Amino acid sequence: MADRKRNGRTGAGKPSATGSAPGVSADNSDGGYNAGMAVFSYIIGGIIVWSLIGWGLDYLWGTRWIVLAGALLGAAGGFYLSHMHGLTSHRNTAGKSGADSGPSADGNTNAK
Structure with missing residues (x-):
């Protein structure tokens, strides 16, 4: 369940609707072109x-x-309007935020 949420996908393998602006994909794989066209x-x-x-x-x-x-x-x-839709803010091109890092590299998520 948490894996589906982290990937932004539903159970059928399709991207889930996140409420983003028109023309911007959920996984931010558009390279900024669609966002630029929406702002324009x-x-x-x-x-x-x-x-x-x-x-x-x-x-x-x-x-x-x-x-x-x-x-x-x-x-x-x-x-x-484009600012309120989040089209003029800086986006992480890797598709991940700094907080969503997932488990550690060694697989031990409870390490202290």
């Missing part, structure tokens, strides 16, 4: 959506500055 998509998507909202408000209210504020808000929101 969040930021560009935020800029486009909030710029269109700003453009619409500019049209309704007769102003010209809200579209720029919308673009800046969209970029900041996209970066925040």
Whole structure:
């Protein structure tokens, strides 16, 4: 049971869902490309959506500055969203954390 939990796999041998961001595999074997594309998509998507909202408000209210504020808000929101999904943090490329070291090399886990 503990071995399945450590490997991040279910009983059927498939990777378990860990709730990570879209496009990022559970075992972090993507080399960072998928995470980079997700960050790029969040930021560009935020800029486009909030710029269109700003453009619409500019049209309704007769102003010209809200579209720029919308673009800046969209970029900041996209970066925040990607940060909250853990895409901008440092990842261990070996797929293991420092705390998940497993048993000792000699196999004696109760050594003192």
